[in-house]
Amino acid sequence: MTDQRQGRRPWLVGVTGASGTPYAAALLRGLLAAGRPVDLVVSRAARLTLRDEAGLTWRDDLPSLRRWLETPLDDTLPSLPAEPWDVRIWKVTDLAAPPSSGSYLTHGMVVIPASTASIAAIATGLSRDLLQRAADVTLKERRLLIVVPRETPLTGITLRQLATLADLGVAVVPAAPAFYSKPKSVQQLVDFIAGKVLDLLGVEHELFARWTGQLGG
Numbered sequence: 001m002t003d004q005r006q007g008r009r010p011w012l013v014g015v016t017g018a019s020g021t022p023y024a025a026a027l028l029r030g031l032l033a034a035g036r037p038v039d040l041v042v043s044r045a046a047r048l049t050l051r052d053e054a055g056l057t058w059r060d061d062l063p064s065l066r067r068w069l070e071t072p073l074d075d076t077l078p079s080l081p082a083e084p085w086d087v088r089i090w091k092v093t094d095l096a097a098p099p100s101s102g103s104y105l106t107h108g109m110v111v112i113p114a115s116t117a118s119i120a121a122i123a124t125g126l127s128r129d130l131l132q133r134a135a136d137v138t139l140k141e142r143r144l145l146i147v148v149p150r151e152t153p154l155t156g157i158t159l160r161q162l163a164t165l166a167d168l169g170v171a172v173v174p175a176a177p178a179f180y181s182k183p184k185s186v187q188q189l190v191d192f193i194a195g196k197v198l199d200l201l202g203v204e205h206e207l208f209a210r211w212t213g214q215l216g217g
């Protein structure tokens with residue numbers, strides 16, 4: 001708790017087992033590049049998507065995070081934020097970890113990518129692991145919660161659960177990149193979504209070119 005007495009107030013990032021781990025990597029790079037403290041929780045199923053999409057064996061430690069963030073998605077090498085990084089990585093099974101309590105101060109939480117299973121758990125207050133509990137805490141403490149669902153097509157079940165979350169003030173940011181910034185690479189498509197999340201967090205970034213009002217510009 002010493003960190004918190006010194007005023008450390010992180011953004012909590014929860015990574016669940018939906019396809020789309022590059023979205024989480026881009027968000028983490030953006031937060032760390034802006035010098036923001038981050039607390040990270042990776043779900044059990046996200047270990048599978050990290051293995052599949054980044055070729056990574058996730059170990060809830062800094063070397064795993066470094067390997068993940070330096071993994072290229074296409075032929076653009078991602079630029080790693082300057083170290084040291086202010087990151088704390090919690091085990092998803094550790095229900096006693098600080099983010100389990102509202103007394104642990106955070107700015108809020110981003111679940112990225114958000115599986116339909118996690119959306120269901122958050123919308124019903126299930127709190128079966130640290131990630132789900134931290135999302136429930138974020139809601140009860142009236143802090144900003146953002147979910148980035150990645151599934152298509154969506155069932156009526158998920159649509160109703162997303163509407164429940166939106167009614168509670170949760171920002172629902174579907175992993176649906178836009179094309180007005182004329183993306184030239186897969187990384188730029190991914191960065192668009194991470195940039196939209198950073199906008200909601202109030203964190204400055206240059207992850208995409210903003211709309212200028214110029215059609216075809």
Ligand SMILES: Cc1cc2nc3c(=O)[nH]c(=O)nc-3n(C[C@H](O)[C@H](O)[C@H](O)COP(=O)(O)O)c2cc1C
Pocket residue numbers: 015016017018019020043044045046048049052114115116117118119150151
């Ligand atoms: C390789 C892989 C890809 C998956 N992709 C998705 C997906 O895009 N969206 C989704 O909602 N679930 C997806 N799943 C299923 C979730 O991982 C599964 O529902 C799991 O229970 C989610 O648990 P979690 O929310 O605790 O991470 C995928 C699973 C695997 C193994």
